[in-house]
Amino acid sequence: MRSRAPFHLIVPGTAAVVLLVASLAGAQPPRSEESPAARPVPPSATPQNYVPELVAAGRTRFAASCGFCHGPDATGGSGGTDLTRSELVAADVQGDRIGAVVRAGRPEAGMPAFPALAAADLATIVAFVQDQRAKAEGAVGGRRSVEVADVLTGDARAGRRYFEANCARCHSASGDLAGVASRLEGLALLRRMLYPTGAGNVPARRPTAIVTTRAGETATGEVAFRDEFTIAVIDADGRYRSWRTDRVTVAVDDPLGAHVEQLARYTDAAMHDVLAYLHTLR
């Protein structure tokens, strides 16, 4: 299966690319994008020091533009993740990772882009986030933390029965999910189990579409964009092609549709049972 990395993760020569290649089912994002609240604060890539003036200026800038979603103290707010537990932030040096995400945004996750942010302003935000992260390294039990043990309340045997009845049409414990718990655990595994999103909440597996024109030409590929008016696919040659939806016939296969249907069927007990079962797949 071909995997395409989201644009903001294409950082040549970094650990992110290595993790991407090593990821689940070939299409999984690096672990740095998985629910950082489930893990302890990761160690810094490089010890970093930022002058207090920069940190103070960053506190103001961060609060105004980022604080609602990520929390005024960067430990998570309304919808945004706890940045003090982010591996991307941990791997960042002087804004080399954070800058790309801030400038491009994560539209699918609701994060706006700040393409015009001045380099000086970005530097203050990075200083503040890194300072908060350094402080969190010494703290115990973050405000938004969800530990692995917290979510392991289910019955793995019941979970296996549920899995075999409801999930086995697409998944296999010895196939695509073999060893999944050695790659993901806790909240990260739970979120991925419920609806597998990658970086920026892009579905981990994009739908595929067969587009048939009025002339009878067909094109098949991964859906790059789809709304009421436009269908765009990346065809077998890697080309981006788009059509008006009223001029073609489109057949879409969304492998994640079953996950959405399952959300309305899960009881909390069944959800935790399945999670407990997946945790046994090491």
Next chain:
Amino acid sequence: MQPLRLTLMALAPLAGMAHAQTDGWPTYHGDHTGRRHSELVEITPDNVHTLALAWAFQTNLAQQVKATPIVVDGIVYLSAPDNLWAIDALSGRQIWRYQHPANDAFHIGHRGVAVHGRSVFLSTPDAHLLSFDRFSGALNWNVEIADSSRGYWATNAPLVIRDHVIVGVSGDFDNLPGILRSFDAATGAAKWTFYSTPPAGTRDSLAGGATGGQMWMTGTYDPELDLLYVGTGNPTPVLNGGSRPGDNKWTCSIVALDPDTGEQKWGFQVSPHDTHDWDAAEVPVLVDARIDGAPRRLLLQASRNGYYVVLDRVTGDNLLTTPFAAVNWSLGVDAKGQPIPNPDKEPARDGRLVAPDEVGATNYRAPSFDPATELLIVSAADAYGVYFYKPEHGEYGWAGADYTVHSRGELRALDFRSGEVRWRHDLYGAAGAAGVLTTASGLTFTGDSANSALALRTSDGTTLWHAGIGRVGNSPVTYELDGRQYVLIGGGSGLYAFALPELR
């Protein structure tokens, strides 16, 4: 609960009810009723496919346009956090601009301004209320609504009733009392403060120790009853319900207030003891209809918690409570019409799968009521999230963690009498950001979750026009100027005016 027994009776607008706007869009909701329905009929289902760009205004901000533009006497007033523009409604040219000094309050969005006489009123992120001369942009006065250093901020479009400028604030990350305030339109002098939860340093048995209940959305007004209706926000601490036992009144409620005193006349709680951030701040839409032959004054709300409610707005009595989107958190509806929260769906250490998610079944995006079809058209979402709380998360601010799992946005047309969905229109993405406008010619204007502004046929939701102007983040409005009808829609960081091509 049974559907509302109003069937087969025609809508009968009551005499003296604030009439729908015609030439401008003078208030946040267009008029006092919150219907966002225009009587303008130049643009019709037959000609809307020819709608073309008249002008575009670029804010040159990184942020999306989220405000409803206010249009008075040929001038458009557009706001964003720390920003206010006066724009020529004929040409899109900037007349003047105000930029507020930099401040560290949240700049999450801004809903709009209010206009009264020669004044235009702007709330700011640092929770001040400013009055300007609306022709020159000269500052008349600047007062503090609330102390932003304690965690308050403001996005609110004020509502003017007589000489009262009524404005609310936000503040979910700190345990702060919910306040709505009135200021004198001429002088800025504070007149009254309504507390949805007890003032700092006090407790009452109704709130059960809860703070919060911020009134961050603009209310509606019935001039004959002289009652102001406003929705209140969620309690704080947000996800930790154990620290604030009971219903936590008057959070997540619709309250009726005397606009001269701020005194509460009645309240209806849409989400008793909320633990999911589902405020009831959504628009209380005022509609009059006959029930069993007698005229009734009604209040409709499609609420963030997934329930559609109909109240008698004289008394606050509930007439209907029924879901309009995926809901799995309640045990049903009690005798008073209030959903009964399922304790097993409160945030827990191991996580609970809850519909809707925190963003809600709907949110700030305004619905519209179309009298001809009797449809309340709502930007809805079927959405799931996982909610966590454990004692280590504490009793302050958010006090827990939640993550959206999946969200699917859909425009839904509700029969206002039964809440039944008459048609659905896929928004191609997660919960939408665009509000809704209907016109008397039978058109619905809104935006999808992808890239387009839309015009739909109100009776069945069929798409009649679209424009790929970027994701629509505000509620469209319409106005007439020099005999020509314009539709204003925000796309990305720009504001676009559309009109029919002129015949030469």
